[in-house]
Amino acid sequence: xxxxxxxxxxxxxxxxxxxxxxxxxxxxxxxxxxxxxxxxxxxxxxxxxxxxxxxxxxxxxxxxxxxxxxxxxxxxxxxxxxxxxxxxxxxxxxxxxxxxxxxxxxxxxxxxxxxxxxxxxxxxxxxxxxxxxxxxxxxxxxxxxxxxxxxxxxxxxxxxxxxxxxxxxxxxxxxxxxxxxxxxxxxxxxxxxxxxxxxxxxxxxxxxxxxxxxxxxxxxxxxxxxxxxxxxxxxxxxxxxxxxx
Amino acid sequence: xxxxxxxxxxxxxxxxxxxxxxxxxxxxxxxxxxxxxxxxxxxxxxxxxxxxxxxxxxxxxxxxxxxxxxxxxxxxxxxxxxxxxxxxxxxxxxxxxx
Numbered sequence: 001x002x003x004x005x006x007x008x009x010x011x012x013x014x015x016x017x018x019x020x021x022x023x024x025x026x027x028x029x030x031x032x033x034x035x036x037x038x039x040x041x042x043x044x045x046x047x048x049x050x051x052x053x054x055x056x057x058x059x060x061x062x063x064x065x066x067x068x069x070x071x072x073x074x075x076x077x078x079x080x081x082x083x084x085x086x087x088x089x090x091x092x093x094x095x096x097x098x099x100x101x102x103x104x105x106x107x108x109x110x111x112x113x114x115x116x117x118x119x120x121x122x123x124x125x126x127x128x129x130x131x132x133x134x135x136x137x138x139x140x141x142x143x144x145x146x147x148x149x150x151x152x153x154x155x156x157x158x159x160x161x162x163x164x165x166x167x168x169x170x171x172x173x174x175x176x177x178x179x180x181x182x183x184x185x186x187x188x189x190x191x192x193x194x195x196x197x198x199x200x201x202x203x204x205x206x207x208x209x210x211x212x213x214x215x216x217x218x219x220x221x222x223x224x225x226x227x228x229x230x231x232x233x234x235x236x237x238x239x240x241x242x243x244x245x
Numbered sequence: 246x247x248x249x250x251x252x253x254x255x256x257x258x259x260x261x262x263x264x265x266x267x268x269x270x271x272x273x274x275x276x277x278x279x280x281x282x283x284x285x286x287x288x289x290x291x292x293x294x295x296x297x298x299x300x301x302x303x304x305x306x307x308x309x310x311x312x313x314x315x316x317x318x319x320x321x322x323x324x325x326x327x328x329x330x331x332x333x334x335x336x337x338x339x340x341x342x343x
């Protein structure tokens with residue numbers, strides 16, 4: 001069955017001049033802004049290059065993301081966690097394993113691909129230190145592996161115990177926060193990594209975040225909390241519309 | 246010579262991206278809209294590579310095309326179920342009271 005967007009409203013010709021005026025004005029504004037923009041300036045890349053050695057990684061992008069603007073990345077990871085909490089509080093994920101005969105081609109392909117994706121994800125996290133890559137890219141690949149397993153109806157969410165699943169989701173934010181507090185204790189400032197351990201600290205944060213991001217994306221795709229989540233064990237489901245006893 | 250080919254490639258890429266973006270917005274069938282969105286994401290990743298931003302390209306390919314697309318598709322599947330008249334989209338099948 002096809003879902004279509006709602007029928008469009010009848011076109012009102014009286015609005016046309018107004019709309020044209022608006023669009024033309026917007027275009028003129030944009031053109032003017034582009035004209036005013038300074039040419040040749042490359043932002044802060046000079047400063048970043050100067051401080052590159054202190055950052056503990058040799059990729060400028062990772063240096064900015066994890067070190068110079070680490071606070072932003074910390075908040076980003078938190079936002080993803082909040083999204084998962086929102087999805088989980090709305091609904092349960094539909095039970096997988098309903099489909100008795102998933103296509104053997106799909107299942108075999110996923111069985112081969114999922115470990116490979118995990119390996120590439122680890123490689124991307126590692127590579128983030130010196131080239132393109134990092135926690136988000138690696139985490140996205142892990143999430144992709146999770147999505148493939150969900151699509152192939154492998155019981156991904158049932159096999160992981162509820163507590164471990166939650167812990168995995170929290171791992172990235174917790175490690176990030178712990179390191180931030182550790183920096184506060186050691187150096188006096190939040191996320192001002194001590195020079196001695198900066199490289200290993202960054203790798204630790206990135207690995208933990210990649211795991212959490214992967215789990216978060218996969219569980220967002222699943223569309224709800226796992227079928228045997230702690231929440232449902234403590235409060236058994238009440239049919240819709242009835243009050244709890 | 247290679248420069249000319251690259252410029253040609255860029256022009257084709259830009260035109261395709263614009264057309265795809267228009268099609269994503271204009272297509273009435275939501276499923277084809279989602280599929281077009283995924284292909285738009287993949288081509289956008291190519292554009293990021295051409296802009297020498299491999300980090301953004303990786304993120305765009307993995308997140309923009311690889312994950313947002315499936316998310317949309319699963320949302321669409323739930324919408325189809327609602328359209329078919331199943332009462333609640335989520336948990337009825339497990340509760341057995343739907």
